[in-house]
Amino acid sequence: MKQATRTLLRQYNLRITQSRSLVLQAMLSTKTPLTHKEIHRKILKTDGSISLVTVYRILEAYENIGLVHRHLSTGSFILCSLQGEKGHHVMLSCQDCGTVAECIDKDFCKHEDRIAKSAGFSPKAHLSELIGICSSCS
Ligand SMILES: [Zn+2]
Numbered sequence: 113m114k115q116a117t118r119t120l121l122r123q124y125n126l127r128i129t130q131s132r133s134l135v136l137q138a139m140l141s142t143k144t145p146l147t148h149k150e151i152h153r154k155i156l157k158t159d160g161s162i163s164l165v166t167v168y169r170i171l172e173a174y175e176n177i178g179l180v181h182r183h184l185s186t187g188s189f190i191l192c193s194l195q196g197e198k199g200h201h202v203m204l205s206c207q208d209c210g211t212v213a214e215c216i217d218k219d220f221c222k223h224e225d226r227i228a229k230s231a232g233f234s235p236k237a238h239l240s241e242l243i244g245i246c247s248s249c250s
C-alpha cells in the first residue's frame with residue numbers, strides 16, 4: 113500500500129482497509145473521471161480482488177465526506193484535489209483531453225449561502241463545474 117493512500121485515509125479518520133486503499137490507489141493515478149466499473153476494472157488488473165458493489169459503496173462513502181466528487185457532467189467519480197479545504201469546489205473540465213482540475217473559492221459560498229437561506233435551504237456541500245478548454249489544450 114502506498115504512503116499517499118494511508119495519509120489520505122488517516123486525514124479523513126477512516127480505518128485503513130485493503131478495499132478502501134485499492135479504490136483510492138486506482139483514483140490517485142488519474143486526472144480524468146472514472147465510472148465505478150472502470151475503477152473496478154483497474155483494481156482487478158492490479159491483482160486486487162474486490163466486488164463491484166464494494167467499489168460503489170466505498171465511492172459513495174468517499175463522496176459523502178468530500179474525498180471524492182461525482183463529476184457533474186458525466187456522473188463518474190474523481191478524487192477531490194483540494195481535500196479538506198472548505199469553500200466552493202469548482203471542477204474545471206476540459207472538453208478536449210478530459211482532464212478535470214479543481215479550484216476553490218471561499219467568498220463565492222457566502223453569497224450562495226445567502227441565496228439558499230432566503231429559500232429556506234441548508235446547503236451541505238458546494239460544488240460546481242465549468243466546461244471548457246484547459247491551458248495545455250488551448
Ligand atoms: Zn474538491
Ligand SMILES: [Zn+2]
Pocket residue numbers: 206207208209210211245246247248249
Ligand atoms: Zn485539455
Ligand SMILES: [Zn+2]
Pocket residue numbers: 199200201220221222224238239
Ligand atoms: Zn459555494
